[in-house]
Amino acid sequence: MDAGNPKQRGGNWLLNWVEARVDLSAIRHFIAKKTVPMHRHSIWYYFGGMALFLFCVQVATGILLLLYYRPTAEAAFESVQFIVAEVEFGWLIRNVHSWAANLMIAVLFVHMFSAFMMKAYRQPRELTWVSGVLLLGLSLGFGFSGYLLPWNELAFFATKVGTEIVNDVPVIGHWLLLYLRGGEEVTGATLTRFFGFHVAVLPMVTTALLALHLLLVQSQGMSRPPSVEASEEPKRDMPFVPQFALRDLLGWLVILGVLVSLAAFFPWELGTKADPFAPTPAGIQPEWYFLFAFEFLKLVPAEVFSIEGEFLAIAFLGLAGLVWLLVPFLDRRSSRGLPSPLFTWFGVLAMIFVFGLTLVGWLHANP
Numbered sequence: 483m484d485a486g487n488p489k490q491r492g493g494n495w496l497l498n499w500v501e502a503r504v505d506l507s508a509i510r511h512f513i514a515k516k517t518v519p520m521h522r523h524s525i526w527y528y529f530g531g532m533a534l535f536l537f538c539v540q541v542a543t544g545i546l547l548l549l550y551y552r553p554t555a556e557a558a559f560e561s562v563q564f565i566v567a568e569v570e571f572g573w574l575i576r577n578v579h580s581w582a583a584n585l586m587i588a589v590l591f592v593h594m595f596s597a598f599m600m601k602a603y604r605q606p607r608e609l610t611w612v613s614g615v616l617l618l619g620l621s622l623g624f625g626f627s628g629y630l631l632p633w634n635e636l637a638f639f640a641t642k643v644g645t646e647i648v649n650d651v652p653v654i655g656h657w658l659l660l661y662l663r664g665g666e667e668v669t670g671a672t673l674t675r676f677f678g679f680h681v682a683v684l685p686m687v688t689t690a691l692l693a694l695h696l697l698l699v700q701s702q703g704m705s706r707p708p709s710v711e712a713s714e715e716p717k718r719d720m721p722f723v724p725q726f727a728l729r730d731l732l733g734w735l736v737i738l739g740v741l742v743s744l745a746a747f748f749p750w751e752l753g754t755k756a757d758p759f760a761p762t763p764a765g766i767q768p769e770w771y772f773l774f775a776f777e778f779l780k781l782v783p784a785e786v787f788s789i790e791g792e793f794l795a796i797a798f799l800g801l802a803g804l805v806w807l808l809v810p811f812l813d814r815r816s817s818r819g820l821p822s823p824l825f826t827w828f829g830v831l832a833m834i835f836v837f838g839l840t841l842v843g844w845l846h847a848n849p
């Protein structure tokens with residue numbers, strides 16, 4: 483092929499130019515044959531794409547915030563104040579970053595519970611599920627570490643309370659507290675650590691795991707839920723390009739609309755600068771996505787059968803998280819194509835636990 487005169491090849495000249503140098507046939511073949519199952523639950527397939535879009539928004543706005551943010555106890559609060567008040571469109575970037583973080587976690591919960599209820603974790607998608615649960619954990623880590631960065635009063639005390647809970651983790655609790663805080667107390671050392679987690683460690687690990695998650699999804703294709711597999715209805719599929727991709731794009735536009743409206747009309751509060759010597763204000767609460775765990779810890783009595791309540795509650799949450807992570811290996815019936823009502827009920831109970839306790843926590847905060 484003559485790659486020297488691209489203009490002669492009209493609109494596709496760029497593609498031809500690239501193809502003359504790189505073999506794109508595998509990608510072409512993949513795109514031509516990739517399809518997505520169509521059935522009454524297909525709507526849930528859009529949430530993974532929305533999460534991906536929001537992750538990209540986080541990376542882009544995070545890099546912009548980094549241009550002015552300063553990670554020290556002396557300068558962090560003032561640098562955020564400067565971003566919001568002085569930097570052109572800084573207020574918008576900060577609001578979008580904060581709102582997109584919350585939307586991403588909300589979308590991830592929907593993505594996870596829908597994948598669970600459609601039993602999308604069953605063989606051969608065990609690793610897609612495991613990588614997904616770890617990605618949710620990492621996203622919660624982003625939320626927890628990012629919350630402290632403005633070094634305002636609310637964030638300071640929420641981090642103090644949050645890291646105190648870590649102290650009750652069996653065996654390694656105190657070591658974990660020292661590791662997170664960089665000492666016995668929440669200080670500038672904690673801020674520097676959280677900054678490191680937030681902008682280096684977590685993005686690196688998340689990007690690697692996300693690549694694995696997406697690679698698995700692409701190589702295995704989307705699953706059909708067992709109820710659709712078993713039904714008499716004819717099985718229908720939709721080409722990924724352009725039909726499904728355009729619908730995905732529509733999902734991105736919808737979430738972008740929601741995001742920009744929230745960012746423009748509901749500015750993210752900055753409050754007052756943290757004062758480590760001030761007493762802990764009453765009613766300190768974590769971000770909404772930690773409320774269910776926080777409420778659960780409060781609900782468990784101080785002592786159960788002479789064992790410390792908080793210890794029991796943390797052990798229970800840890801064990802439940804482990805079972806949730808390993809669900810594809812425990813639900814063997816689903817993988818053999820058999821109904822598994824026990825796991826359906828486990829999913830329903832998990833949703834009631836998370837949403838119910840989040841609501842209780844929210845009602846406590848807003849009586």
Ligand code: HEM
Nearest residue numbers: 527529530531533534594597602611614615617618704705
């Ligand atoms: C940053 C976080 C995540 C991103 C960007 C992401 C992205 C995606 C995308 C784009 C898909 C294909 C479309 C779809 O099914 O919605 C997908 C599929 C899937 N995801 Fe995620 N995901 C994330 C986290 C999670 C979590 C937390 C779980 C569950 C614990 C999970 C489990 C799955 C499963 C099982 C599939 C396959 C669905 C099927 O084949 O039917 N993902 N993910």
